[in-house]
Amino acid sequence: MKKQELVENIKQKKSFLCVGLDTDIKKIPEFLLKEEDPIFAFNKAIIDATAPYCIAYKPNLAFYESMGVKGWISFEKTIEYIKKNYPEQFIIADAKRGDIGNTSAMYARTFFEELDIDSVTVAPYMGEDSVTPFLTYENKWVILLALTSNKGSHDFQLTADTEGERLFEKVLRKSQEWANDENMMYVVGATQGRMFEDIRKIVPNHFLLVPGIGAQGGSLEEVCKYGMTKECGLIVNSSRAIIYADKTENFAQAAGEAAHKVQQQMEEQLKAIL
Numbered sequence: 001m002k003k004q005e006l007v008e009n010i011k012q013k014k015s016f017l018c019v020g021l022d023t024d025i026k027k028i029p030e031f032l033l034k035e036e037d038p039i040f041a042f043n044k045a046i047i048d049a050t051a052p053y054c055i056a057y058k059p060n061l062a063f064y065e066s067m068g069v070k071g072w073i074s075f076e077k078t079i080e081y082i083k084k085n086y087p088e089q090f091i092i093a094d095a096k097r098g099d100i101g102n103t104s105a106m107y108a109r110t111f112f113e114e115l116d117i118d119s120v121t122v123a124p125y126m127g128e129d130s131v132t133p134f135l136t137y138e139n140k141w142v143i144l145l146a147l148t149s150n151k152g153s154h155d156f157q158l159t160a161d162t163e164g165e166r167l168f169e170k171v172l173r174k175s176q177e178w179a180n181d182e183n184m185m186y187v188v189g190a191t192q193g194r195m196f197e198d199i200r201k202i203v204p205n206h207f208l209l210v211p212g213i214g215a216q217g218g219s220l221e222e223v224c225k226y227g228m229t230k231e232c233g234l235i236v237n238s239s240r241a242i243i244y245a246d247k248t249e250n251f252a253q254a255a256g257e258a259a260h261k262v263q264q265q266m267e268e269q270l271k272a273i274l
Helices: 003-013 030-034 038-053 061-065 068-085 101-114 128-136 167-175 195-202 220-227 251-270
Strands: 017-021 056-059 090-097 119-122 141-147 184-188 208-210 234-238
Touching: 003 251, 017 038, 017 090, 017 251, 030 038, 038 068, 038 251, 056 061, 056 068, 056 234, 061 068, 061 090, 068 090, 090 101, 101 119, 101 128, 119 128, 128 141, 141 167, 141 195, 167 195, 184 195, 195 220, 208 220, 220 234, 220 251, 234 251
Parallel strands: 017 056, 017 234, 056 090, 090 119, 119 141, 141 184, 184 208, 208 234
Antiparallel strands: none
């Protein structure tokens, strides 16, 4: 998917919501467990209910890999269902891959050739040759971890060198040598608040994937105030607050209502640029 297609979809839907498909077999409604593929049955219902209100889906690979082969089958079925029924949706494989060059090339082949997914999250810690194999695919996106929303992000990402440059700033600056805002995004946690100002000084035009809204306590208004660009420039993810809004037979309807509520809040924020 090209950047302009993503921007147009945001304008059309008046939304920059990404629904995180962090589907845990232990948290889905019990009545689904009688299904042949409970994970896919849950995902399908969530997708059908939330698709009008979001522009992206982000399955987190850990939740599928935890179930072995069955989990991978559910993951692949989920991807195929989105592509067939909602082709306008931007699909993010939240895999956080990144290794030496030939290994990264295999990861890239998995997600971009075999599964034909739009984007994948990548850990940049091992440097250029661990990232560039993902960047050889046309109209595919690399989403680099920059400044995450977890408490432990302070352990390394905010550590400054002798010249005062923090590690996440070094990642942002150095990676500009590898790609541009047409095929690279960054993960920035919603809980980072005004830190978005510092990030926008370095990457003013890149899209940011922003987890941490909802269950993690991030503020949508704060993210938009400091991080939004004239093209929006944000894909804000919500997982648990939407997909686990209800655990009864009305779970999908509740998820749709939760997504719609977030979309309405986003529509208000978008009025400043649309």
